[in-house]
Amino acid sequence: MILLYHMVFPDATPSDTWNAGLVLRFKDFKRQIKWLKRFYHIVSLDEYVNHFQTVGKPKARLAALTFDDCYSRTFQLVSPFLNDNEIPATFFANTLHLEQNSLLWFVYFNALCFEKVxxxxxxxxxxYPLSTQKECRYAWQKLINIARSNKDAREFSLNFSQDYPLPPEIITKYQGLSKEQLSQIGASHILSLGGHTxxxxxxxQISITRQLVEISYNKELLEVxxxxxxxHFAYTGGVYNTDSIAAVKSAGFKSGFAIQPRQLSNDKLFEIPRTDIYGASLLKFLAKTYGIVHV
Ligand SMILES: [Zn+2]
Structure with a gap:
């Protein structure tokens, strides 16, 4: 089982700060990992993939941790805990912010709808008023739906941000891994990086040529x-097609991670499933993992 995390917030963060399904406070994260360690052997993604390659399916009681999008503040919070407890984890990171001081398109919409700017x-x-949590969520869903139906989600977000720019402190709050953090992961024997476009x-939504550029350039920057x-590479939003698999292979990745595999390829290594953890509830966490571990 491979767990997929996104954002982990400091414990003092109110639980409704960002109700786009991505809020997990640090204490809840630690509680889940503590539980996981009781029943699973947590290994590096390399080790997990080696096993998957040999046996062709996930091994019961073998787990790996992954983080997608990789917010700088989340890394700051979780990396000392992971290092101190020698818990391996892989960070699937984007790289756009290393070249321009902007947020990823959907992170911009998340922050815009839930930060009450x-x-x-x-x-x-x-x-679309943004007073109550329900209204914020409604506006957010509308924007995400438009972005999904748009040919270019990023362009839509860039245009929208002309009218609704975010203050620098909000951009910093949701920024991706810094160059220093990337180098820190490079030097670690516990933590590792993965590609995420x-x-x-x-x-x-994009041609195979653009997919290849997005995937290869990200790999290049992360390696530098x-x-x-x-x-290793994780498909963004778990969404991919046969071109994506071809592009990931051609960029030189050894594996590709989905959420729900679409079974588009005979090569199972490029559609490895992951279990997305979006909430703090230990009960839901147990339910998600119950299929494998019977407690
Ligand atoms: Zn992502």
Missing amino acids: YPELSIEGNR HSHPYLD FSARPVD
Whole structure:
């Protein structure tokens, strides 16, 4: 079983700060890992993939930890805990922010809707107030739906940010891994990096040529700043097509990670499933892992 985490917040963060399904406070994260360690052997992604390659399926009681998108603040919070307890983890990181001081397109929408910077948004000529959590979520869903149906989610987000820019402190709060952090991971024997595209597009929305650029350029930057080979890749949003698999292979990755495999390839190494953990509830966490471990 491979667990997929996104954002981990400091314990003092109110649970409704960002209700886009990605809030997990540090104490809840630690509680889940503590439970996991009781029943699973947590190994590096390399070791997990080696096993998967040999046996062709996940081994019961073998687990690996992964983080997608990789917020700098999340890394700051979890890396001392992972290092101190010698818990291996892989960070699937984007690289756009290393070249321009902007957020990934969906992170921008998340922050815009839940950080209360504006009292309301005008979306396609309609007013969307942002007072209650329900309203924030409604506006957020609308923006994500438009981005998903748009040919270019990033362009839509860039255009939108012309009218609704975010203050620098909010951008910093949701920024990706810094060059120093990438180099720190490169030097670690516990932590490792994985590819996750340069700007986090929906891969099935763009041509194979653009997919290849997004995937290869991200790999190149991660390898430069970590001074280590980056062998594993995670499909953004778990979305991919046969072109994506071809692009990931052609960029030189040894494996590709999905959430729900679409079974588009005979090569199972490029559609390895992961279990997404979006909430703090230990009960849900147990339910997600119950299929393998019977307690
Ligand atoms: Zn992602």
